[in-house]
Amino acid sequence: MCGIVGYLGRERAAPVLLGGLQKLEYRGYDSAGIALMHDGALTLIRRRGRVSELQFAEGFLGNAGIGHTRWATHGAPCERNAHPQRFGKVCLVHNGIIENAARLKEQCLARGETFSSETDSEVVAHLIDGEYAKDGDLLKAVRRAARRLTGSYALAVLAEGTEEIVCARMRSPLVVAVGQEGVFAASDMTAVAAAGRTAYVLEDGDFARMTCGKAELFDASLVPVARAPVPLAAERSSDGKGAYPHFMRKEIAEVPQAVRATLKGARIGGLLAQNKVLCQTKYLHIVACGTAYHSGLCMKAACERIARIPVQVFLASEYRYAEPIVPADTLTVAVSQSGETADTLAAAELAKEKGSFVLGVVNAPHSSLARLADAVLQTRAGTEIAVAATKSFNAQLAALYALAARLAKLRGKGTYPLGAFPALCKETLSACENVAAWVPRFAAARCVFFLGRGADRYAALEGSLKLKEVSYLPGEGYAAGELKHGTLALVDERTPVVAVICDEALADKTMNAVHEVYARGAPVFLVTPFRELCRAREVTASVVIPHCMPVFAPMLSVIPLQLLAYHTALAVGADPDKPRNLAKSVTVE
DSSP, X not given: OEEEEEEEESSOHHHHHHHHHHHTGGGOOSEEEEEEEETTEEEEEEEESOXXXXXXXXGOOOSEEEEEEEOOSSSOSSGGGSSSEEETTEEEEEESOBXXXXXXXXXXXXXXXXXXXSOSHHHHHHHHHHHHHHHSOHHHHHHHHHTTOOBOEEEEEEETTOSOEEEEEESSOOEEEXXXXXXXXXSSGGGTOOTTOEEEEOOTTOEEEEETTEEEEEOTTOOBOOOOEEESTTOOOOOOOTTSSSHXXXXXXXXXXXXXXXXXXIIIIITGGGHHHHHHOOEEEEEEOHHHHHHHHHHHHHHHHHTOOOEEEEEHHHHGGGOOOOOTTEEEEEEESSSOOHHHXXXXXXXXXXXXXXXXXXXXXXSHHHHHSSEEEEOOOOOOOSSSOSHHHHHHHHHHHHHHHHHHHHTTSOOOOOTTHHHHHHHXXXXXXXXXXXXXXHHTOSOEEEEESTHHHHHHHHHHHHHHHXXXXXXXXXXXXXXXXXXXXGOSTTOOEEEEOOOGGGHHHHHHXXXXXXXXXXXXXXXXXXXXXXXXXXXXXXXEOOOOOGGGTHHHHHHHHHHHHHHHHHHTTOOSSSOTTOOSSOOOO
């Protein structure tokens, strides 16, 4: 993975490809490249680093081409492993992982073929080139080669001697789009969004042939198929950073509007249409990864408290291997910002196979998860450019809390209005101005611990993840009561501790942990609505956030933790928008 673009039309391809790659930078990557077809000959331009390293190629000729931003899986991030990959007359870009690449490579080597990279993707180029040599039909060559592949792939392929681009998809997203300027391919609608264009989402097993002014779609047997068109005029790209220095900071500021839009969408139709399913639900399973997993844990705390429905939260990457027991009347909620998270998709597929109704909570309405799920509860965070999730996490909480409230109401457990949360989020943002002053103690830290009990523990987990993602500081989120069962051995004066205390019933218990770490020399930073706790001599600094029902408190308490991560990243010289080694859309297992 990470980002694919393709273009064939009347315009010079290089500027179109580079523009598309820039729109995909938010997904995270470590190298980039383009290939151009001009007068029947292919030219490859690849670089380690940012798309900006390719800007010199804007003037290169050619009206057809493919491009890629690569997040390294097979092989180190370097120029020879960057995409496009080429062998013989064939050049391609690839997202996904070819699981049988080693065996296929052995077969190629046995035929005397040589390899110029460490990638699994180059193996695919070898296979297609061999098939293309048989009859000069690129579409059939790609299909014959694809039948030998095990794993996942989104492919865009060029070959010398043709005036076409052939695409293929299997468990990795790919769209083609048609406009007056030509035809386009991309792994993300963002890269091809423009007024007047129409996109078509490829299904697993589909192929597409792009020629001048036309895109043809085929099924796995190369029978022409029609897919539902998606008008792209309504697709909105990012409005830029505005007055903010980084996208991450801008997106934290957009939390209130993301929460407001998501709650409004849930009220208008996202949940009302599922009343029958929700009335029958006796068990709730949540499958998710990373930040989305933490939102699922927050949902567990809320739903079990207010709706009294048992909830299990699974790391999607482990779900299939746990041999999960899925009782009748289990609602499975699959949570993914991109809707393309490979592990979450696989878990959702398994849940469906076991007879569960699957509700997708997703920010991308045309994504793979949105199409797989039986119903969708859309988060409406808008485009999130920074790799680390901020406003999309709060939007996930808004959607999941709305689901919990709906389940509680349908069971006669009371009503839990959430309409005040956009204003409370805005108030929280205003209360966080002093967080930047905490940073010197964190930038010099050996590690950082985040503590909480109940729902506060899940906010602590997310706060720890944010800090690791963007500042690279090691640390953990812990249940406060577990600190003394081993982790306290790591605490000293170079170990800042952030305590989240939003539940009055648990405040004294969590403060016991504060006393323990303070006694070992750790500076303590507090996130709480209780001003009296901030006056304790153990507290180095604090943020006072608004009061709300404790099970919903992560919606507010995570905001200062997001800002702490952002400011710490700046202090240590890291780019908060593009953390190293991470990708926004994790389309491989």
